[in-house]
Amino acid sequence: MVAKTDELLLKVDELHTEFTVGKRRVQAVNGVSFEVRRGRTLGIVGESGCGKSATAHSILQLLPKHGGIAGGSVTYYKDGKDIALSALPRNSSQLRAIRGKEISMIFQDPMASLNPVYTIGNQICENVLQHEAIGRKAARARAADMLTQLGIPLAASRLDDYPHQFSGGMKQRAMIAMAMICNPQLLIADEPTTALDVTIQAQILELMKKVQQDFGTSIILITHNMGIVSDMADDIAVMYMGKVVEYGTVREVLKTPRHPYTRALLKSVPLPGLNKSERLATIPGSTPDPSEMPPGCPFAPRCGLASDVCREEPPEVELGGHHRARCWHTGEGA
Numbered sequence: 001m002v003a004k005t006d007e008l009l010l011k012v013d014e015l016h017t018e019f020t021v022g023k024r025r026v027q028a029v030n031g032v033s034f035e036v037r038r039g040r041t042l043g044i045v046g047e048s049g050c051g052k053s054a055t056a057h058s059i060l061q062l063l064p065k066h067g068g069i070a071g072g073s074v075t076y077y078k079d080g081k082d083i084a085l086s087a088l089p090r091n092s093s094q095l096r097a098i099r100g101k102e103i104s105m106i107f108q109d110p111m112a113s114l115n116p117v118y119t120i121g122n123q124i125c126e127n128v129l130q131h132e133a134i135g136r137k138a139a140r141a142r143a144a145d146m147l148t149q150l151g152i153p154l155a156a157s158r159l160d161d162y163p164h165q166f167s168g169g170m171k172q173r174a175m176i177a178m179a180m181i182c183n184p185q186l187l188i189a190d191e192p193t194t195a196l197d198v199t200i201q202a203q204i205l206e207l208m209k210k211v212q213q214d215f216g217t218s219i220i221l222i223t224h225n226m227g228i229v230s231d232m233a234d235d236i237a238v239m240y241m242g243k244v245v246e247y248g249t250v251r252e253v254l255k256t257p258r259h260p261y262t263r264a265l266l267k268s269v270p271l272p273g274l275n276k277s278e279r280l281a282t283i284p285g286s287t288p289d290p291s292e293m294p295p296g297c298p299f300a301p302r303c304g305l306a307s308d309v310c311r312e313e314p315p316e317v318e319l320g321g322h323h324r325a326r327c328w329h330t331g332e333g334a
C-alpha cells in the first residue's frame with residue numbers, strides 16, 4: 001500500500017479558459033486555483049456547466065480549437081522540476097509525452113472513447129507502445145495483467161474482444177486499464193461512473209481506490225455527486241460558475257462548510273452522518289448564463305445571505321489549514 005503524502009504534484013493557479021461560440025465568449029473557467037498532492041484524491045464537485053470538465057481538459061490542453069487557456073497557469077512537479085504545462089504549445093512533443101503516460105484521463109462515456117473497430121487489447125497496448133520501448137508481446141502481457149487486476153476474468157483471451165462484446169462496467173474497466181497501463185502519476189477521472197448502474201458504480205469506485213493504494217496514483221475525480229466525493233476524496237474543490245468557491249480537506253469542507261453554496265449542495269444530497277434528520281433541500285433559482293455573468297458574487301442571486309457587498313467580487317478567505325472560501329459571509333450562517 002502506497003501512503004498519501006502532502007507533496008505537491010500539480011498546481012492550478014488562477015486558471016482562465018474561454019470558448020468562443022459565434023460572437024459570444026464563454027468564460028468556462030474563471031480564475032480556478034487548487035493543488036493536487038501525491039497519492040491523494042481531489043474531488044471537484046459542482047452543478048452541471050460550472051466548468052469542471054473544462055478545468056480538467058485545460059490541464060492537458062485537450063481543448064477544441066475554439067477554446068483555450070486565457071490566463072493563469074498549470075504546473076506539474078516532477079522529480080524536483082516544475083513543468084509549466086499551460087505554457088507548452090498544445091501539440092508539443094513535451095505535452096504529448098506527458099499525456100497518457102504521466103497524466104491520463106478517463107471519461108464519462110467509455111463508448112465515446114473506445115474505438116469500435118479495434119480490439120480492447122490493441123487499444124490498451126497502443127498507449128504503452130507509444131510511450132515505452134517495449135515489444136508487442138510484453139505490452140499484451142501487461143494489458144492482460146492490468147485487466148486481471150481490474151477484475152476481468154480470463155483477461156488474456158478477452159483482449160481480442162471488440163468493445164461491443166464488453167458490458168458497460170467492463171468497458172469502463174478497460175478504460176481504466178488504458179489510463180493506468182503506463183502507471184501515471186495523476187489520473188483525471190471525469191464523471192467516470194455516471195453512465196453505469198449503482199452496483200457497477202460502486203465496484204468501479206472501489207477499483208479506483210485500490211489502484212491508488214497499489215500504485216500511489218493521485219486522482220482528480222470530477223463529479224456532481226457530493227456522496228461520491230465524501231466517500232472517495234481527501235480534498236475537495238467546490239466549483240460554481242467557473243470558480244472554486246470553497247477548497248479544503250474533506251473534513252474541513254464537509255464538517256465545517258463555510259460557503260453558502262457548499263452548504264446548499266450538502267443539504268441537497270443524503271450523506272451518512274451529516275444530514276440524517278433533515279429534509280433534503282433544493283437550491284432555489286438557476287445558474288446564470290456564463291457569457292452574461294452578474295458583477296460580484298455569481299451565487300448572490302440564489303443566496304440567503306446575500307447583501308449589498310456581494311455586488312463586489314468576494315475575497316478568498318483563508319480559514320486555516322488548506323481551507324479557503326470565496327465569500328463575503330464566511331463567518332455567518334454556519
Ligand SMILES: Nc1ncnc2c1ncn2[C@@H]1O[C@H](COP(=O)(O)OP(=O)(O)OP(=O)(O)O)[C@@H](O)[C@H]1O
Pocket residue numbers: 019020021026027028046047048049050051052053054055064067224290
Ligand atoms: N466545447 C465547448 N464549446 C463551447 N462551450 C463549451 C464547451 N465545453 C464547455 N462549454 C461551456 O463551458 C461551461 C462549462 O462547461 P463544462 O462542461 O466544463 O461544465 P461541467 O461542470 O463539466 O458540466 P457537466 O457536469 O454537465 O459536464 C458551460 O457553460 C459550457 O456550456
